Amino acid sequence: MTQRSDVPADPPAGDRDARVRDEAAGAVPSPNADEIRRIGLSNALREVTAPLHRQAEKAGAISDIVRGRSSRAAYALLLRNLHAVYEAIERCLDRHRATPAVRHIVRDEVFRAGAIALDLENLCGGAAAAAAVPLLPEGRAYAEAVTASAEGDGVGLIGHAYTRYLGDLSGGQTVSQVLARTLGLDADKRNIYRFAAIGDLDAYKDGYRAAIDRAAFETDRPDAILAEAMRAFRLNIALFWAVQAAADGAAARAGTPAPVD
Numbered sequence: 001m002t003q004r005s006d007v008p009a010d011p012p013a014g015d016r017d018a019r020v021r022d023e024a025a026g027a028v029p030s031p032n033a034d035e036i037r038r039i040g041l042s043n044a045l046r047e048v049t050a051p052l053h054r055q056a057e058k059a060g061a062i063s064d065i066v067r068g069r070s071s072r073a074a075y076a077l078l079l080r081n082l083h084a085v086y087e088a089i090e091r092c093l094d095r096h097r098a099t100p101a102v103r104h105i106v107r108d109e110v111f112r113a114g115a116i117a118l119d120l121e122n123l124c125g126g127a128a129a130a131a132a133v134p135l136l137p138e139g140r141a142y143a144e145a146v147t148a149s150a151e152g153d154g155v156g157l158i159g160h161a162y163t164r165y166l167g168d169l170s171g172g173q174t175v176s177q178v179l180a181r182t183l184g185l186d187a188d189k190r191n192i193y194r195f196a197a198i199g200d201l202d203a204y205k206d207g208y209r210a211a212i213d214r215a216a217f218e219t220d221r222p223d224a225i226l227a228e229a230m231r232a233f234r235l236n237i238a239l240f241w242a243v244q245a246a247a248d249g250a251a252a253r254a255g256t257p258a259p260v261d
């Protein structure tokens with residue numbers, strides 16, 4: 001989105017990164033392995049990522065969507081980059097189906113890469129146009145971080161799966177409604193938020209959290225899962241700012257007029 005005069009300028013990327021790190025590190029001390037199992041890994045995840053969740057809601061392209069200031073082009077760019085991320089998450093989860101801890105959260109019914117590819121194609125009006133939407137350095141870095149987290153016992157993947165899937169099942173539902181209302185996106189362009197194989201989303205999320213809790217008893221380093229979830233949130237935040245900046249730049253080059261309040 002184009003920066004308007006009544007909106008404070010976004011801080012430079014370096015400042016933002018430092019602020020993200022500081023707030024997250026200072027606000028919620030990370031519990032040790034025994035403490036995590038006692039309070040439940042899913043509760044610990046929610047607690048340590050809460051400050052980052054607040055930042056994610058306000059970051060770049062997501063904030064634009066929620067405030068009704070996004071565009072189809074910006075949303076397509078976000079989807080294209082998230083597609084790379086979900087492909088990495090799902091390829092790695094698939095590989096870890098039988099791995100202790102990770103096996104609990106390998107759930108085909110939440111896999112999103114296929115749905116996103118479909119949305120992107122429908123949004124862009126065909127496969128060729130969808131393929132032309134660029135992968136940004138931040139999208140690539142996020143996907144590479146996912147792949148790196150799947151090395152060895154792969155438990156870091158749990159942090160990535162938590163961040164994206166519980167997000168899609170929660171706030172994603174609100175985002176879907178906003179996209180329908182503000183960008184006029186039909187259901188065929190919002191498959192990412194539609195979980196056809198799941199009836200009761202709240203009950204499903206409870207089951208997913210219980211599976212995350214069980215996973216903590218099959219690894220000696222559940223604290224690594226908290227660290228990876230925090231990394232996942234930061235990668236999301238960086239991607240949201242990058243998508244906004246790239247979409248703004250493209251709109252300016254195309255001579256799109258700035259929105260007026």
Ligand code: HEM
Pocket residue numbers: 042045046053056057062066162163164166167168170171172174175205233236
């Ligand atoms: C517009 C933005 C967003 C809104 C309005 C929103 C809203 C919410 C709400 C209301 C919940 C609580 C749902 C519940 O307790 O069942 C939630 C949970 C969650 N959200 Fe968001 N969210 C947004 C963006 C995001 C983003 C960008 C991410 C990650 C990239 C994210 C990740 C999560 C996660 C992981 C949870 C589960 C928390 C837990 O129960 O452990 N959200 N969100």
